[in-house]
Amino acid sequence: MTRARISIDREFTVSEVPHRLFGSFVEHMGRCVYTGIYEPGHPEADGQGFRRDVLALTKELGATVVRYPGGNFVSGYNWEDGIGPVADRPRRLDGAWHTVESNAFGLHEFVDWSRKAGTEIMEAVNLGTRGVDAAREIVEYANHPGGTRWSDLRAKNGHKDPFNIKLWCLGNEMDGPWQIGHKTAHEYGRLAQEAAKAMRLVDPGIELVACGSSNSGMPTFGDWEHTVLTHTYEEVDYLSLHAYYQEQDGDAASFLASAVDMDHFIESVVATADAVRAKGRHKKHINLSFDEWNVWYSRPGDPDSPEQVTTRPWQEHPRVIEDRYNVTDAVVVGTLLNSLLRHGDRVKIANQAQLVNVIAPILAEPNGPAWRQTIFHPFARMAELAKGQVMRTVVDSDKVETARFGDTDLVDASITWNEETGRMALFLANRGLDEAAEVEVRLGGFDAGELTRAEVLDVPTGLDRFAKNTLELPNQVGLRPLTGVTAAGGQLTLTLPALSWAVVELNVEKA
Incomplete structure (x- = not known):
């Protein structure tokens, strides 16, 4: 049996749990908007055409902030096309x-x-085919009280009061050659700098996110961040990161260790941002916005892959990358959330991509039901229970050898403590495919009290690690009670089943 010892101490914390860490993403891509969150005529549609079943699941998921309207879509999008009477809007x-x-x-x-x-x-604003004017005009439309061309047009279109949107992305993945309006780091850095200045002249209270690398495998990674921040450091608040993970060639061990890559990615970007800070003698720190992340099975050649979409006839909202997630994927998602939480001192925003249908925790059929995918459960529990302080967590675990990341801890963890409520939440994963893990948690400076929750997501009886939730069996994989958890004094012990993600919540007092 695998063994792990986890240690925390009341005096050693990372940061407050960032409220925006549990964000999601809605892009005009595939069926995320149309027949996802919006489907007039659906039995569950409200008076505005919003699917109430999807709204209910969104609330249950606990998404705190949602990025919109893209994604790659935004780099060719005219925001003015989506305002005014629907009958007058252009196709x-x-x-x-x-x-x-x-x-x-x-x-x-x-x-x-x-x-x-x-x-x-x-x-997000379009810095692909558009630029400074469109960026400042949408801020005026959205946030200015009234008495100007764009703010008065907003009122005419039905919203007298400002939207007061505070968080803005300066484009999307502008380092990517696939991006409409792709730019070099210098080209993008200068454009983002000037767009940011113009947007803040309209509303000084907004927060701005500059594009970092689309992924850490980009040939310009590192140089891109350094160049962009050299131009924009004083104008922006955050730098973006994007990462997607998938099991390749049956290498489950490396896939289950994906959070090791996320850790390294985050720490590398922090180091680059701080190097620019030092060289430029800046006073503030740039924080990170991990505004696209998830498991994504990107298979070139698949009929609904991005590479093949362009071979289809032009059509409205086709099915695109509607991945069906299994138990293994859910455990990986739990560890990615652990990574984000452990880096809460610098990662202040994160958006799982996307919310519904497109690589999503929620699936919804046209004129049919909506249901939770396996990856829904770790996100929802962490969004609900991760409150207060992120604890600095030390894990001493048995290892597994992986082809991509070397020796990796079999047990992964993050822990939060809410001093106001006296509740502590532990989020744990066993990456081992075959063996259960005996886990001992040392709670330095705390006395353990009553357990208030203990749940686990693992392989259902009689099934394997590829078990999914389906239209016919929407609740086949989910959380069940985790038994055998004991807590006394400054110690907690439990056994994690093979290939599992678990949450334990308990009352604690200062020792």
Whole structure:
């Protein structure tokens, strides 16, 4: 049996749990918007065409902030196409995903949907085909009280009061040759700097995210961040990171260790940002926005892969990358969330991509039901229970040898402590495919009290690690009670089943 010892101490914390760490993403891609969050005529549609079943699951998921409208889509998008009477909105060709965009859903609809979902808005501006003027004009439209061309047009279109959108992305993945309007680091850095200045002249209170590398494997990684921040350091608040993971060639061990790569990615970008800070003698720190992350089975040649979408006839909202997630994927997602939480001192925003249908925790059929994928469960529990302080967590675990990341801890963990409520939450994963793990947690400076929750997601009886939730069996994989957890004094012990993710919540007092 695998063994692990986890240690924390009341005096050693990382940061407050960032409220925006449990964000999601809605892009005009595939069926995320149309027949996802928005489907007029659906039996569950409200008066605005929003699917109430998807809204309910979004609230249960606990998404705190939602990025919109893209993604690759935004780099060819005219935001003005999505305002005004729907009948007057133009139909456009979207080159990013080779679809026909009806523009029936736009900025006003998203604001109304977000208010019903209880989420903050993270709006992205087009710095691919557009630039400074369009960026400052959408801020005026969204946030200025009134008495100007764009703010008065907002009122005419049905929203007298400002939207007060505080969080803005300066484009999307501009380092990628696939991006419409792709730019070099110098080109993007200068454009982002000037767009940021113009946007802040309209609303000085906004927060801005500059594009970092699309992934750490980009040939320009590191140089891109350094160059972009050299231009934009004083104008922006955050730098973005994007990463997707998948099991390749049956290498489950490396896939289950994906959070090791996420850790390294985060720490590398922090080091680069701090190097620019030192060289430029800047006073503030740039924090990170991990505004796209998830498991994504990107297989060139698949009919619904991005590479093949352009071979299809032009159509509205086709099915694109509607991955069906299994138990293994859910455990990986739990460890990625652990990585984000452990780096909460610098990662202040994170958005799992995407919310519904497109590589998503929620699936929804047209004119049919919506249900939770396996990856829904670790996200929802962590969004619900991770409150207060992120504890500095030391793990001494048996190892597994991986082809991509070398020796890796079989047990992964993050822990939070809410001093106001006296609750501590432990989020644990066993990466081992075959053996259970005996885990001992040393709670330095705490006395353990009553257990309030102990749940585990693992392989259901009679099934294997590829078990999924389906239209026919929507609850086949989920959380069940974790038995055998004991807590006394400054110690907690438990056994994690093979290939599992678990949450334990308990009352604690200062020792």
